[in-house]
Amino acid sequence: MTAPFVADALGPRGRRRVLVSSVLAGAVIVLVFGLALNRLADKGQLSDAVWAPLRQWSVQKFLLLGLWVTVKTAVAAMVTAVVVGVLLALGRLSRNGPVRWLSGAYVEVFRAMPLILLMYFVALALPKYSIHPSPFQGVVLALTIYNGAVLGEIFRAGILSLDRGQSEAASALGMTYWQSMLRIIVPQAARRMIPAIVSQLVTLLKDTSLGTVILLDELLTKSRDTGTFFHNRLQVYTVAALLYIAVNFTLSRVARRLEVRQRRKYKAGAITVTGVEDLAVLVAHGEAAVA
């Protein structure tokens, strides 16, 4: 996607200039790439010694098992976070003052907290109260607390984005507040939210890597151990990054497709959000609202 203002056709001089610049830019890029490769070769980073371990099936299996833990954790946390998020969104839209206030406070506090601090808290402070979560439970809990707050805001935006006529029609039919919420509003909002949930999965998947500090045996932990063992951290972390990118790219694609399908089906903008930073990006696009 290019900005609208470059879309208009160029004149002959403009076209020539773009062509010359393109060739120059291309040459610079190739040069930089070549220098980087040269540096890698120079330092022996392309040699068989550092890459051979990664060709062993046992090592690949070790890393892929880590990826499986990563995905499993992200999915589990997503399910629980969606539940917490829906409850928080309903809480913030509730007509009951204290409920509204509590949900609001929860969202504000936990959205402002670094996730890694929550992880440490769950793993090192909860045992003080005789709660001993396993690394998996600990990471899912921390991710749920945090993402519940983020999703709560997204869901609230989704509910508010529905046409007022929907709830008005529901009350005209004699439905109570809760009936209209559960039977009319939430199902429609939820459908619109599906792409957002898939996108949020990308952020969640990235965030599972923080589990390494509380001993979750996921992709990053396994990569670290592999890199330490074979003295090839550069190579192993690069492979790990590529694995994350591959999974996330696929997820983003799925989200995009769902979104397009939804736009066609409901003729309404679905809300796409991936994490707080992306939420910001989308606010700029005018597609989501952050309180």
Added chain:
Amino acid sequence: MKIVLDNLPAFLRATRTTAELTALSFLVAMVIGTVVAGFRVSPIPPLRWVGTLYVELIRNTPLLVLMFLFFFGFPQIGIKYSTFTSAIIVLSAYTGTFVAETVRAGINTVATGQAEAARSLGLTFSQLLGLVILPQAFRAVVAPLGSVLIALIKNSALASVIAATDLTFLSVQLSNSTSRPVAVYLGAAFFYMALALPTGWAVGALERRVAVKR
């Protein structure tokens, strides 16, 4: 809470480190982000490809993986910096992608007529971008950039894994040596809020001042 008060100087020092990490990384990220956004809307295809590649690769990699890759992996090719410098490089490279996407969205909000008018006045692409589009784009995205900044405050906590002595690093050490994790982590949470909330207010005030009224 006594534990936090007893170690107030340490907490304040660590808060300062977190603030410095955030501020410096944000400055660099703004530069990276603006340049990359410029690349992504550029009429020159190779620059667009580089911009897209940068954003897609960095944004889809967990920040912690980038941190480990840079700090523990890059020394293998002779690229090594101190903890603090490394943290700033990684944080700004990561945050730069979000800045780029935000600025690009801002550019898209600027009416096409503006670009057409500028072109009919004979402005080159870089003049058009620098003098006409970007100033308006930035005004439109103050709030989202503020969210990126607040996310960066939180993300700076990851620098603790490469031993940057920030709030999170201090909390882990203190909770360890005093065995009072609850009080220590609540204290750290308080200091993070003390950084994030005023930042949010300042962003809100700035947004109201520069808002584009149409």
Added chain:
Amino acid sequence: MLAVFGLVAVGCSSSNDSGTVKSGSGTTVTTSGKPTFAAGTTMANLQAKGKITVGVKYDQPGFGQRNPTTSQIEGFDVEIAKLMAVGIFGGTVADAANKITFTEAQSANREPFIQNGTVDMVIATYTINDTRKQIVDFAGPYFVTHQDIMVKATDTSIKSVNDLNGKKVCSVTGSTSATNVKAKAPTVDLTLFGTYSDCAAAMSDGRVVAVTTDAPILAGLVQASSGQFKLVKAPFSDEPYGIGMKKGDDAFRSFLNDRLDAIYKSGEWASAFSRTLGAIGLDTPTPPPVDRYTSGAVTSTTGASSTTSTTR
């Protein structure tokens, strides 16, 4: 037999069947059958549960390192853990190993995990010192390492710590190694990097002439250098590694100390050493005497600990 029985009974308040040989017996591989312990002791509880959780390093060559090709954790600390487990569960080393759940011990979680019972013991290059003794107890030491010096293989000028005066020497930020060397060689010109592999790189390109820290870490670097570096073998300062455990559990501590004495005598300790640290070029030393200190009262501390173990 009676003497052995007496030692055990005093040591860990256990009652012993006549057929069970448990410690100080010189048996190399195993004890036959299950040892018995007084009800309520940590040993009895662990035995009843049939499993023990041990915190070890996952990234420290020679001591505790996870091998990605086998997913097993390997090293001296791991072997010590297995030998301790044999004392609790009886049977062969392999049987006992099956009952161990290994957990990664990181500097951030060692003390909390011991205190809140997430792990039953920590065997993870864990240096015994007074600050730590205020919140956890230590059995052992089971190994005392020394700070040593690594130089280029061609270097003949550096033979002891005194020779480091006026020389460019590398160590790691925040480590006790840096403090130690400064005390022994006051005019040393210290360069502090983030990791020891950085130090090794700085030495190969000539920016420093020596690297100093705990001998086993240097041994790992020497091995990785393929003949480029060598160990001076002029040790100074002691770093006693102990088995970290819950403070105040004196019966368990005595049991572990007895068990260490037993594996010293049986030769299992030496064999574990030569199989692990020996493989990265360390000579098997005589085992250090265990320190059966009297555990003090739990004193509360405030403020961050200033001691940082050189081995993380």
